[in-house]
Amino acid sequence: MYMPDFEYHAPKTVAEACVLLDELGEKTIVLGGGSDLLHKMKNGHITPEHVVSLKHMAHLREIHHEEGRGTVIGALVTPNGVYTSPLLQERYLSLPMAAHEMGNPQVRNRGTVGGNICNASPLADLPPLLIALNASVKVVEYAGVRVVALEDFICGPGKTLIQRDEILTEVIIPDQTATGSTYIKFGLRKSGALAVVGVAVAVTVKDGVLVDARIVMGAVAPVPMRAKDAEAILKGQVITDALLEQAADSAAAECKPITDLRGSAEYRREMIRVLTRRALRKAIDEGHV
Amino acid sequence: MINRTITDKDGVKRYLITLNVNGDDRTVLVKGNAILANVLRDELNLTGTKKGCELGDCGSCTVLLEGKPVDSCMVLAIEADGREIITIEGVAVNSKLDAIQEAMINYAAIQCGYCTPGMVLSAKALLTRNPHPTEPEVREAISGNLCRCTGYVHIVEAVLAASEGRLSPGEHEYPREEGESI
Numbered sequence A: 001m002y003m004p005d006f007e008y009h010a011p012k013t014v015a016e017a018c019v020l021l022d023e024l025g026e027k028t029i030v031l032g033g034g035s036d037l038l039h040k041m042k043n044g045h046i047t048p049e050h051v052v053s054l055k056h057m058a059h060l061r062e063i064h065h066e067e068g069r070g071t072v073i074g075a076l077v078t079p080n081g082v083y084t085s086p087l088l089q090e091r092y093l094s095l096p097m098a099a100h101e102m103g104n105p106q107v108r109n110r111g112t113v114g115g116n117i118c119n120a121s122p123l124a125d126l127p128p129l130l131i132a133l134n135a136s137v138k139v140v141e142y143a144g145v146r147v148v149a150l151e152d153f154i155c156g157p158g159k160t161l162i163q164r165d166e167i168l169t170e171v172i173i174p175d176q177t178a179t180g181s182t183y184i185k186f187g188l189r190k191s192g193a194l195a196v197v198g199v200a201v202a203v204t205v206k207d208g209v210l211v212d213a214r215i216v217m218g219a220v221a222p223v224p225m226r227a228k229d230a231e232a233i234l235k236g237q238v239i240t241d242a243l244l245e246q247a248a249d250s251a252a253a254e255c256k257p258i259t260d261l262r263g264s265a266e267y268r269r270e271m272i273r274v275l276t277r278r279a280l281r282k283a284i285d286e287g288h289v
Numbered sequence B: 001m002i003n004r005t006i007t008d009k010d011g012v013k014r015y016l017i018t019l020n021v022n023g024d025d026r027t028v029l030v031k032g033n034a035i036l037a038n039v040l041r042d043e044l045n046l047t048g049t050k051k052g053c054e055l056g057d058c059g060s061c062t063v064l065l066e067g068k069p070v071d072s073c074m075v076l077a078i079e080a081d082g083r084e085i086i087t088i089e090g091v092a093v094n095s096k097l098d099a100i101q102e103a104m105i106n107y108a109a110i111q112c113g114y115c116t117p118g119m120v121l122s123a124k125a126l127l128t129r130n131p132h133p134t135e136p137e138v139r140e141a142i143s144g145n146l147c148r149c150t151g152y153v154h155i156v157e158a159v160l161a162a163s164e165g166r167l168s169p170g171e172h173e174y175p176r177e178e179g180e181s182i
Helices: A014-024 A037-042 A079-083 A086-091 A094-100 A113-118 A126-132 A228-234 A241-254 A265-286 B036-043 B099-106 B116-129 B135-141 B152-163
Strands: A007-009 A028-031 A050-053 A063-066 A070-074 A136-141 A144-149 A154-156 A167-173 A180-187 A195-206 A209-218 B004-007 B013-021 B024-031 B062-065 B068-071 B084-086
Touching (some): A007 B013, A014 A050, A014 A136, A014 A167, A079 A094, A079 A113, A094 A180, A113 A167, A126 A180, A126 A195, A180 A265, A241 A265, B116 B152, B135 B152
Antiparallel strands (some): B013 B024, B062 B084
């Protein structure tokens, strides 16, 4: 398959990479794992003149916890790295489980968390759950650093708030007050399937009452979408099956699915209703974040 | 580490990289856009690595990069500079087949053979980290390798057999007619 010619750069540090991005001009792209990027280049969707690889930045492959800040996942951590991380398994079991649903084993060894976010596919598997967990991203440029809520960061299909000379270096998940979370992906096969729809929820349950709930729907809007009306229905209420049904109906009404080769809009809406109900029940019953 | 860059008369840059392939350091001159699968096949003549979809779906180009299965069609050769790669040619040691290869032959797990190199490497990675997998674990490990002969039942059987040291099926497993060969 045809790959356009480009010049390859592998800077040693993030700062060096930012300078390069600034100097090399418009047709420069950042390479993480390449599972999305090479796809786009082979299909001719992008034709960069310069590729800046992050491969020498070993610290972007680490996962650690910082007191007061939360759990920090380096942008180059692979889905398999998320799945096998003892820290994430202990603190946010639903995230390793979600990472394990992505792509296939080969892709999970090659893709990256940062790429999954920056690619900004509406059907990406990690962003819905990360948004439900209130995650933010650290974006670095030569002159400074900013931290942006992931929910605001992804702003359209393939679009994020990242600037040309910026690099996403970390995903930060704050310490949770939530008592349960989960992501349910509906794909057409167990492996190598993209989500037809996906629903992530994070719930805070106290004495049988839903103190708080966040519901994020994937593959049914241009971006991972909060079901805010459904969240409002749940908040402060005693948990009953009827309540969860009501929230699920609301989520189905709120989402904005389209018809494409993986499913019709009607089907997606119905699946949102089913999966929202299941995800809420699962997060409440299993009781782990 | 990239040790040298050469610019040709058309202004296209080429990079001298060293790949550790099956234990040997192999130095090659590649363009930035050179795909690992192509470099292995065309520059190093390691044509056991097959190309199928070239988009990271089928797994026929699977190699082990630092011990982990990846689709070599989705890796820039230059990204693998200085790293360890195992291709299907590096699985047998001193012309002795690996247990997985032996079992795949004896359990009739090879039909057209196109997916076999990738299957063997995915299975090899699995048995290295988990010597006694369950059937679901085997199925999960080869879930990125498509067999369009749909010979999955025998492939899974062969990998499980290899993990248990049963390198050929006993008579009770496949009762055969008199004179029938495998």
